[in-house]
Amino acid sequence: MFMNLQGPWDPLFGRLPMLLDLQYNNPWIMFAFALVVLGGGTVVAALTYYKLWGWLWRDWLTTVDHKKIGIMYIIIGLVMLFRGFFEAAMIRTHQAMAVGPDSPGILGAAHGYLTPFHISEIFTVHGTLMILLAVTPILVGFMNLIVPLQIGARDMAYPFLNAVGLWLTAMAAGLCMVSLFVGSFSHAGWVGLTPLTELDHSPGVGVDYWIWILQISSIASTVGAVNLIATMLKMRAPGMSLMRMPIFSWTAMGTNIIALTSFPLLTVAIALLTLDRYVGTHFFTADGGGNFMMYTNLFWLWGHPEVYFVVLPAFGFISEIIPTFSEKPLFNHTSMIFATMMIAGVSWLVWLHHFFIMGSGPQVNTFFSIATMLVGIPTGVKVFNWAFTMFRGRVRLETPMLWALGSVLLLIGGGMTGMMLAIPAINYVSHNSVFVVAHFHNMFLIIAFAIFGAVTYWWPKAFGFYLDEKLGKIFFWLFWGGSVFVFVPMYALGFLGMTRRLDYIAHPSWWPLLMLEVVGIALYAASVAAFVLQVYVSIRDREKNRVRTSDAWETSRSLEWATHCPPPFYNFGATPIVHSNDEWAWRREHRLTTLKPENYSDTHMPKNTAVPIVLGFFVGLFSIAAVWRVWWVMGLCVIGMIATLIFRAFQKDVDYVIPADEMEAMEREKLDQIDHRAQDSAQQTGEMGEPEIDGHAHG
């Protein structure tokens, strides 16, 4: 319908009959399929065996608790990160194999083991899912988990909207998994190079999968941003002025302002592309008056802010971890806030640096070059301020600190290569080379390092026990080694002139460096194993590794450490009153670390609801139907969505109140537990485990 489609289409099944042509004879697809079935099957079987479905539905799938939503976001992100790693490994090993005209080819490929289409699908899906379905959900998850705790809120501004965002993201991830087996994926790069993504050049369903994944996760990020910004503006604890808001929350603010202003652009750009592909408009075609460079502009108008969207929370993690383990407040707090907001602001003015070589004149290019370099200033400021935070501190090298320091060192390298690419004269010889690929992976590694730091740092807060330190360190060093071995050779290959997105490597002289990258991949693989082992061992030994007080690291500084580990669903027994930038450190100094407030009061909480997941279901089904152009199912899903929303609008009974005495009872139980633990450990160590106090110098 509407378009002149290649291949079969019928009103009932849409383009699905195309699948009849598909032979599932590719071992890679079979392997991935087996892995997913095995993994998914195990989870389903375990849930059934232990009769956990009811628990899952009541406690998790229908929850509006920001902490659980955050954790689910992070789990989705980690699973997708895992899948993305497989793709990375395939790209690296294939390229190392397909070098030179005499290199062997297996599984139907002329060189290496992946056919040209297959590898382009793989690098496209790798980029798309790593950015939108791995890193973004993990960061959004952390913002959900931590921000309300940090600002002393009992809940978020729009818990319902928050759950909707989660389920939309989950559907996007689901769609990405479906595309692995049912049909194909886009081959046009994560940026969706036009006019390559137009129907003439991508007549299959691949680009449609890519479109709907982007569209759904883009809407999810927009609604998530609305919720987080409103929460931070309206729900801070009494006494917390904006300038007293902890630095991670500030970076979350910057990030979500970016999200709120830039994701709608992606929505529009993708929607126009969708019209081109579905109803035959000519927005981004080369013919019919279309202007495909307009797409490139719109995409990067979102795309560049998006890269700062992902880096700011990472800067936030680092800014929380370094003071804690330096036992000292963050240096130049105000300046750090200012730097964050400046990065967010300037991120809007630089998008053209992604296509300097389009042929624009020197004036235009210089404008964007200078704007790009301006971003380097606040970034540099941050590095210096972190260093000065350690200066005159007492630096402890626990695992989170290790990740944070690795991240800072990586930032210096990535910032430098970014500043090189920002000069048009240099960009003209390095654009689209693997030097660029190394640059942005370097930047994303900063984020990955910060994320693993944050996982280790806040794990005890979220779950009440520590992650294993020793395995954590092994994980760190393997991951660091992998990063060095993959990306240092990649920078070198960039100088040698290697282009990105290659399926076949024409020049045998690059082979040694490509092999080194494979060594890096092996190290990464080992690091993944170490991480899985670390989580497993920590969960197994959780009783041994219980957190004793609310302040897991004993020198933490912000408000999330002023409640139990794990925090109860109402976050704080009573709304905390804030006195200082670093509230928890202030309380520690004033010996006010008791978690028992003066009195309890009635607390207003939202009720669980199944509406978000139902809505998510309709959206997911809609997008699959849209990919295969089954119009009637799409129509039904739209009706379903509208009906669900109308149902929600008439739901009156969406919240409830915890009476003060009930709250007191729940709190007393928790406080007793803490006392017991403190006594236990006092007996073991012979002292009262009182945390050390800031300002009390040792030497």
Next chain:
Amino acid sequence: MKTTTIQRGIAALALAMLVLALAGCSGSPVQDPFWFLHPNGPIARASIFYLIVDVLLLLIVIVPATALVIWTFFRYRKGGKGRYDPTYNHSVIVEVVVWGVPLLLVVVLSYFSYQGARDVAPFNPQALKSAVAKSGNKKPLRIDVISTDWQWLFIYPDEGIAMSNRLVVPTGRKISMNLTSATVTNDFYVLKLVNQIYMMPGMRTKQHFFVERTGTYQGFSTEFSGPGFSWMNYKVLAVTPGKFEDWVQRARQSGNQMNWQDFEKFAQPTINTGDRWSLYSQVQPNLFSKLIHEVKAGDMNIVWPARLSENMTTHEFDRKFGTGSANSDKNGTTADHPSQSNSD
């Protein structure tokens, strides 16, 4: 114990760097065509000049920042020598320095950025001026470059000839190119010689360059353009003006034609021409601008087959696109090599 882990890490890193440096430079990089740090023309040289300036200036901030992070870390380890003072959390002087120095640096870099952008501006590069003046201001050689799925066509409009999948240029003369694409965007690049520029369907971009030394260079596309992209390699031969004239004469005798109908055939998807090239002694005069018009009008109907990639093996490519053999004329491939003695 912790320190030793770190030291070992750093040692490992240093070793890795060394190995990489050696691996990267194996063989003389000057002869290696794949090393963009060895420019062979004013444009590419200008780019490398700005690269070096940029890196040196950046080191003003990078080195102290790295040193500071590492030094504070070792100095202020818990239980180490550093004096602990948690009240030291603000300093106006530090603030002024850490904002001011990078700001100054960006101001300086901005100057170089503008100069660089002018020097290598594809449409009107300033860097060519002196070379062109020195060479006696000869009339520039015009070349129209067209990329298809996935071949190259170089048209010499003034000479009335064309060549596919290989570019021959004279030394000591400014070369000015018009570029476009028949289907999707490609990116023109000759390593060490010509900077990148997009080639976009329905649009014309320009690029200029000047070759100083004879030699063989590598050209390729850097913008992903579909399954044949990895094989879009071609050789660029730079020959002396005399040899170039000889080559033009020979090309005129090749007897092949490139009219619009021939071009439409040529533009059908073709993967991996395997260093095969063709000469055309006759080219439709307005081929380049006609192509732009046809693309805009939507008359270039090059539609790729819908496919599900899992069973899209190379054999299928063979059937559909004739992998491995360009529809080049066999006569063309036997035409004389323009120059056998062009190594420097």
